[in-house]
Amino acid sequence: MKTPMRPALRPVVSALCIALFCGSAAANNWAEYNGDKAGSRYLAGGKVNAQSVKSMKVAWRWSMPDNKVWQDNAELRTWVNQSTPLAIDGVLYSSSPMAMVSAIDGSTGKTLWTYDPKAYVEGTPPNLGFISRGLSYWADGKDKRILVGTGDGYLIALNAKTGKPIENWGDKGRIDLTKGLRRFVDRSLVSLTSPPIVCGNTVVPSLAVLDSFAVGRSPMKSHPPGDIQAFDIRTGKRVWHFEQPPQEGQPGNETWEDGSWKTTGSANMWARPSCDEELGLVYLPFSTPTNDFYGGHRKGNGLFGESVVALNAKTGKIAWYQQIVHHGLWDYDLPTAPNLMDLTVNGKKVKALAQVTKQGFVFTFDRSTGQPVWPITEKPVPQSTVPGERSSLTQPFPSLPAPFVQQGVTEDDLIDLTPQLKEEAKKILSRYNYGPLYYPPTLDKAGTLQVPGVLGGASWAGAAHNPKTNVLYVPSFTIPFGIKLKKENEGVYDYTGTWAGVGGPQGLPLFKPPFSTVTAIDMNTGKHLWRIPAGKGPVDHPALKDLKLDRVGVPRESFIALTDEVLFLAPEGTNSVIGLSSRGNALITQATAEEKEPFLYAHDARTGNLLGEIRLPGAAFGALMTYRANGRQYVVVPIGGAGLPAELVAVQVD
Amino acid sequence: MKTPTFIFFALMGCMASAMAFNAVLPDKAAEPGASAGPAPFDLRDPARIKAGMARFQSTCADYCHGHKPALFIDRDGLEAEYVFNTIRDGGKGATPMPPWGEVFSQDEIWELVAYIRSLGKW
Numbered sequence: 001m002k003t004p005m006r007p008a009l010r011p012v013v014s015a016l017c018i019a020l021f022c023g024s025a026a027a028n029n030w031a032e033y034n035g036d037k038a039g040s041r042y043l044a045g046g047k048v049n050a051q052s053v054k055s056m057k058v059a060w061r062w063s064m065p066d067n068k069v070w071q072d073n074a075e076l077r078t079w080v081n082q083s084t085p086l087a088i089d090g091v092l093y094s095s096s097p098m099a100m101v102s103a104i105d106g107s108t109g110k111t112l113w114t115y116d117p118k119a120y121v122e123g124t125p126p127n128l129g130f131i132s133r134g135l136s137y138w139a140d141g142k143d144k145r146i147l148v149g150t151g152d153g154y155l156i157a158l159n160a161k162t163g164k165p166i167e168n169w170g171d172k173g174r175i176d177l178t179k180g181l182r183r184f185v186d187r188s189l190v191s192l193t194s195p196p197i198v199c200g201n202t203v204v205p206s207l208a209v210l211d212s213f214a215v216g217r218s219p220m221k222s223h224p225p226g227d228i229q230a231f232d233i234r235t236g237k238r239v240w241h242f243e244q245p246p247q248e249g250q251p252g253n254e255t256w257e258d259g260s261w262k263t264t265g266s267a268n269m270w271a272r273p274s275c276d277e278e279l280g281l282v283y284l285p286f287s288t289p290t291n292d293f294y295g296g297h298r299k300g301n302g303l304f305g306e307s308v309v310a311l312n313a314k315t316g317k318i319a320w321y322q323q324i325v326h327h328g329l330w331d332y333d334l335p336t337a338p339n340l341m342d343l344t345v346n347g348k349k350v351k352a353l354a355q356v357t358k359q360g361f362v363f364t365f366d367r368s369t370g371q372p373v374w375p376i377t378e379k380p381v382p383q384s385t386v387p388g389e390r391s392s393l394t395q396p397f398p399s400l401p402a403p404f405v406q407q408g409v410t411e412d413d414l415i416d417l418t419p420q421l422k423e424e425a426k427k428i429l430s431r432y433n434y435g436p437l438y439y440p441p442t443l444d445k446a447g448t449l450q451v452p453g454v455l456g457g458a459s460w461a462g463a464a465h466n467p468k469t470n471v472l473y474v475p476s477f478t479i480p481f482g483i484k485l486k487k488e489n490e491g492v493y494d495y496t497g498t499w500a501g502v503g504g505p506q507g508l509p510l511f512k513p514p515f516s517t518v519t520a521i522d523m524n525t526g527k528h529l530w531r532i533p534a535g536k537g538p539v540d541h542p543a544l545k546d547l548k549l550d551r552v553g554v555p556r557e558s559f560i561a562l563t564d565e566v567l568f569l570a571p572e573g574t575n576s577v578i579g580l581s582s583r584g585n586a587l588i589t590q591a592t593a594e595e596k597e598p599f600l601y602a603h604d605a606r607t608g609n610l611l612g613e614i615r616l617p618g619a620a621f622g623a624l625m626t627y628r629a630n631g632r633q634y635v636v637v638p639i640g641g642a643g644l645p646a647e648l649v650a651v652q653v654d
Numbered sequence: 655m656k657t658p659t660f661i662f663f664a665l666m667g668c669m670a671s672a673m674a675f676n677a678v679l680p681d682k683a684a685e686p687g688a689s690a691g692p693a694p695f696d697l698r699d700p701a702r703i704k705a706g707m708a709r710f711q712s713t714c715a716d717y718c719h720g721h722k723p724a725l726f727i728d729r730d731g732l733e734a735e736y737v738f739n740t741i742r743d744g745g746k747g748a749t750p751m752p753p754w755g756e757v758f759s760q761d762e763i764w765e766l767v768a769y770i771r772s773l774g775k776w
Contacts, residue, residue, distance in 0.1 A: 428712045431757050446757045484752040498752035501716030576720025590724035
């Protein structure tokens with residue numbers, strides 16, 4: 001006979017169950033794109049351990065429904081597959097590069113339903129083309145919904161059970177995000193690549209905007225703005241509108257000189273925000289204003305470009321903000337959702353927010369007030385010599401944690417594994433202007449050697465956090481970019497940027513290994529715990545093989561997912577540019593079919609030691625996720641796209 | 655004229671780090687828009703192709719054309735002068751490709767052309 005629980009104990013046990021998800025279905029779910037609304041990329045519990053990951057195996061593969069579309073129409077080739085599913089009570093919900101949404105049996109990989117928003121009808125979305133990084137899930141009792149953003153600018157709400165649009169939501173189940181802004185927005189210039197976040201009863205979508213310096217289209221002065229629109233999750237009605245740049249009379253407007261707030265575009269939020277439902281705040285990571293590398297037409301610090309902004313999720317009112325880069329000239333967009341965490345710093349409890357950045361910093365704030373957890377100092381930085389430009393005299397440097405990646409360039413940083421490699425690297429370096437972090441873009445030579453480059457540092461792959469240990473795991477890489485400004489004789493800007501990734505000698509990277517890393521940081525102290533190479537990397541290269549190096553890191557970004565004992569890591573695959581979209585708004589690429597290191601690695605979350613590995617049928621191109629179904633735990637890896645079949649690969653890890 | 659290698663390394667060895675910002679570069683290729691003229695050497699020369707490949711890997715491959723550049727492998731229909739001009743002057747329109755005419759000599763750009771040609775069918 002069961003012993004009835006004493007009433008007095010019930011609340012205690014219930015609270016513990018909420019904290020530890022006591023065997024409930026929710027404990028097995030990956031219900032948010034980043035694992036949770038705090039951006040943790042972490043799933044508690046389960047049986048995944050050092051032993052279980054020694055025998056990982058592919059459980060199932062799932063082919064995405066849009067493969068047929070681009071195979072039938074070469075004009076519609078997608079970007080690499082960055083679509084990461086959600087897992088809700090044994091069912092996976094996945095988007096695809098073209099934002100088709102499918103429900104999949106989490107044990108077998110069998111498709112349950114598919115919804116096609118036909119987001120490809122008008123052609124390729126901007127920047128990198130067809131990308132849909134994931135979905136959002138919302139439930140209230142039996143009302144369960146899936147939210148997807150599309151490449152043609154719509155936010156759509158679906159019935160999670162049937163895959164049909166919610167007819168009484170927005171305009172028959174969708175909202176047109178090109179409407180309701182302060183100016184006409186050309187649909188081919190915007191795309192919803194990151195899934196929205198639902199914070200309380202408010203859904204806050206992200207919106208990617210064409211980086212007009214970069215691809216095809218001539219830059220426009222009146223570019224789509226970085227405004228945020230928020231909607232009621234139940235009705236789809238707009239509940240607030242945050243104007244970016246701030247308009248006349250609004251805080252921050254004074255940081256835009258000569259009326260540049262009227263026309264400057266971008267400074268948008270393409271990454272996903274985070275949300276603290278208890279505080280009722282949504283945390284928005286914003287990007288660089290137009291154009292990314294020249295700001296002579298937008299003098300001033302330019303709030304809220306490259307800022308973390310905390311808004312009241314109900315009203316859209318600013319609770320606090322912190323600008324991470326003043327007057328951005330480096331495309332150092334805030335690339336990922338801030339990690340929310342409850343720290344104990346010097347004995348004091350702090351509800352904190354940690355923003356990892358492309359330039360290699362972790363900025364840590366009290367997420368209630370915006371006050372820095374550790375001092376942040378404004379330091380002088382090199383100044384631009386480009387006519388008309390007025391770079392910021394200082395930039396903010398956090399005192400803790402220490403940077404997690406090389407910042408800036410000196411000759412001592414060059415690859416020196418052999419004397420010949422060092423000499424060849426010096427010759428490559430001589431083509432560029434270079435200096436410390438925030439060395440501004442230049443006009444002469446091959447431009448400025450920017451380190452970290454425009455892709456990071458940390459990147460859209462984000463960072464993982466274990467709320468029990470308060471260890472933050474930050475993947476990063478060191479790929480320099482050459483940024484060379486060119487004078488424009490036509491169009492609206494005096495200068496625009498050209499760019500190119502910069503390699504080193506003999507096909508190796510330019511700088512010393514590790515070429516990519518994961519850094520574990522104790523966020524209670526701000527101190528680094530360990531740093532490991534992310535993947536094996538080119539140790540078998542002819543110039544290196546006699547050195548018998550162990551692991552130097554794959555010179556790409558890496559995707560991670562975290563359990564209590566194991567950190568899963570998959571280095572990104574490669575792809576090469578083959579042209580521009582027929583709309584002239586996006587780069588088109590071919591993914592590498594025979595990838596050198598298409599692996600999923602399992603590392604000890606405590607020490608970083610490698611515990612296990614499995615060769616995948618293709619290299620990872622999207623964020624990892626993990627879930628449990630029918631008593632087994634899986635890690636799912638998005639592979640393919642960009643000319644290869646887009647798939648999900650589920651790896652059984654226990 | 656291309657700077658002799660030994661002078662280049664001798665200069666690099668003597669320079670303080672601040673001076674490295676102005677490290678010696680080869681003579682500039684012709685000004686943008688100027689005629690490329692004929693290639694000054696046989697584009698099938700293996701040594702030139704090898705030199706072009708090394709230069710391609712450090713300037714064109716990472717995050718753009720790739721170390722196995724699908725844009726050029728088995729490509730036909732390209733013309734040598736067009737490729738030379740594109741490398742020298744950068745991408746036309748608003749593409750992000752930078753111009754290399756200020757950085758590389760004529761011969762160095764032609765070596766890039768030789769490498770790209772070796773991948774294709776033109």
